[in-house]
Amino acid sequence: MSKLATQSTAHRQAIVVGSGLAGLSAASQLISHGVAVHLLERSVKPGGNSIKASSGINGAPTKYQPGTPLFDTRFYEDTIKSVGGVISTARKEREDLISTLTNSSSDAISWLVDEKWIDLSVVVQLGGHSFPRTHRGAGKTPPGASIVTTLLKSLKEHPLFYLETSCLVTSVLKSGDEVTGVEYDCEGQTKLLHGPVIFASGGFGGDAEGMLAQYRPDLAGFPSTNDPRPGSQNLLTDVGAQLRDMEFVQVHPTSFVDPKDARNPVKFLAAELLRGEGGLLLHDGKRFINEMETRKNVTEAITRFPATDSSxxxxxxxxxxxxxxxxxxxxxxxxxxxxxxxxxxxIEELGPTALSTIQEYAKAAAGHVPDPLGRNYFAQWKLSDVSSESVVYVGKITPAVHFTMGGVVISPRGEVLDANNRPIKGLWAAGEVSGGIHGENRLGGSSLLECVVFGRISGDQAFDYLKEVKQ
Ligand SMILES: Cc1cc2nc3c(=O)[nH]c(=O)nc-3n(C[C@H](O)[C@H](O)[C@H](O)COP(=O)(O)OP(=O)(O)OC[C@H]3O[C@@H](n4cnc5c(N)ncnc54)[C@H](O)[C@@H]3O)c2cc1C
Known part of the structure; x- marks a missing residue:
């Protein structure tokens, strides 16, 4: 048993469930206040889906934004727009969460850069943003991996941090109206742990036959870019949590089908930038959509064709x-x-139909003819003299479930709210497990941001709660 686990006094420690970016941010904040953290993770390895994140984390204004960053005041407006028509339900609650997210974004980047020494010096503009504000490092390590491994390393060096992996939280303990800890299974043993609880257990995009089939039956059986695992939101509804936006699921149009393992339901993401830099999509040798359309529209265009596999x-x-x-x-x-x-x-390998399609595409890219599908940005595409001998790079792709916008309802202080919008005492949630921030569509880069912002807020709140309990 660890030093921490043997401490019987419930209120000297906080419990964090999940070791993705939300859990690590919450744990870091608690430890900065001198609170011991017992982090429970169901997988063998920590990091969740956070460690896979490849595009970056949003923040505005920051010192790395190009041009005149102080004028980038539109993050809030861009987010509201991306939320879509659902903003009209629970408008005030959603606006408060979005204000917290966007107003804390500059500070979130400073925390990672200036306190944790993570390189986030490269900034790009992703779809739906009116300004470049998605940050990643200049080196080869993708942003999710560099942020997660840095936070985890510094936590592991701290004597107040105790991580148990391969441990599944199975229920949240409640006494009266207050959460008092969790029950969990570890190496065949059922254990209890007492203290305030921060849930950072991620989304349900990898729960294809379970929660995904329940809330989006039309997506049942879709592959996913997420780790395959059941969602944990039910552990929170069992103690009274309210759910929001469960039907809103982001499907990414381009995930790779690995020719060596084509039936694997877990897919590797084909980065958005491949299309953005000039890549084209073919079905039976023909283009079928302006590749610069939104993720949603490209996905819809693909899924109008008959599927080639059912499982x-x-x-x-x-x-x-x-x-x-x-x-x-x-x-x-x-x-x-x-x-x-x-x-x-x-191009010979792709056949004669593809050859003539690519010839037409190259003419449009060179500005000789308008693109019949309306594409007007071809970025780095240079091939003009197209023949069957022309060199190309080819991969097979398919849409995959990528992110779940819905989850438990939280307050701007990270408190988990019950059906009457009242905080459930002793319980907070951060990251993809929560719902209501992104509405119908998440802006790229805003998920890592919500993990940092609401993870840190939850850590602060759990610290305040422990102070009150101790008095
Ligand atoms: C391939 C890919 C690329 C992405 N790129 C970006 C990007 O560039 N920018 C961006 O903003 N977002 C990106 N996202 C989305 C983003 O990475 C995730 O939404 C975010 O990291 C979720 O973080 P989290 O901490 O909430 O959950 P996770 O990182 O998924 O962590 C949750 C953890 O909780 C554990 N857990 C769950 N239930 C239990 C339980 N009952 N008991 C114990 N442990 C439990 C899980 O095993 C997991 O380790 C990407 C996602 C994917 C899949």
Whole structure:
């Protein structure tokens, strides 16, 4: 038994469930206040889906934003717009959460950069943003991995931190109207742990046959970019938590189908930038959509074709890049080629229909003709003299479930709210387990941000709560 686990006094420690970015942010904040943290993680390895994040984390204004960053005051408006029509339900609650998210975003980046020494110096503009504000490092390590491994390393060095992996939290303990701890299974043993609880157990995108099938039966059987695991929101509804927006699920149009393991329901994301830098999509050798359309529209265009597999439900679409794109995105493409998800070939392999499609695309990219599908941005596409001998990079892609916008309702202080919008004492939630911030659509980069913002707020709140209990 660890030093922490043998401490019987309930109120000297807080419990964090889940070791993704939300859990690690909450734990870091608690420890900065001198509170011991017992973190429970069901997987063998910590990091959750957070460690896979590849585009970056939003923040505005920051010192890294190009141009005149102090004028980037539109993060709030962009987020409200992305939430969509559902903003009209529970408008005030949603606006308060979004204000907290966007107003704390600059501080979240400073915390990671200036206190945790994580490089976030590169800033890009993702779809739906009116300004570049998605931060990642200049090196090769993707942002999710660099943030998670840095926070985890510094926590592991701290004597107040105790992490138990391969331990599944099975219920939340409640006495009267107050949460008092959790029950969990570890190495075949059922154990109890007492203290205030921060839930950071992530979304349900990897729960294909369970929660996903329940809330979005139309997506049952879809592959996912998420770790395959059941959602844990029911542990919170069992103690009175309210759910919001469970039907809103983000499907990413481009995840790779690995030719060596085509039926694997867990897919590797084909980065958005491949299309953005000029890549095109083919079905039976023909283009079918302006590749610069939103994730939702590209996904809908693909799923209008008959699926080629039912388990998982997937489609047979080719992503094609030329050498101009390769020059710009070399490290990404080399990595995909190394993993066997893309290969270098000539257009001959794709057949005569694809050859004439790519010839037409190249004419549009060179500005000789308007693109019949309305694409007007071709970025790095350079191939103009297209023949069957022209070199291309090709991968097979399919849509995959990527992010779940719904979850338990929280207050701007991270408190889990019951059906009457009252905080459940002793219980907080942060990250993808919560619902109501992103509405119908999450802006790219805002999920890592919500983990940091609401994880840290929850840590502060649990500390205040412990102070009150002790008095
Ligand atoms: C491939 C990919 C790329 C992405 N890229 C980006 C990006 O660039 N920017 C961005 O903002 N977002 C991105 N996202 C989304 C983002 O990574 C996640 O939404 C976010 O990291 C979720 O963090 P979290 O801490 O809430 O949950 P997670 O990181 O998923 O962690 C939850 C943890 O809780 C554990 N857990 C669950 N239930 C229990 C239980 N009952 N008992 C014990 N442990 C439990 C899980 O095992 C898991 O380790 C991406 C997602 C994926 C899959």
């Amino acid at each position: 998982p439900r997937q489609w047979d679409i080719q992503l094609v890049l030329d050498e101009g794109i390769y020059e710009k995105a070399t490290s990404h493409i080399d990595f995909y080629v190394w993993k066997g998800l893309m290969h270098k070939t000539t």
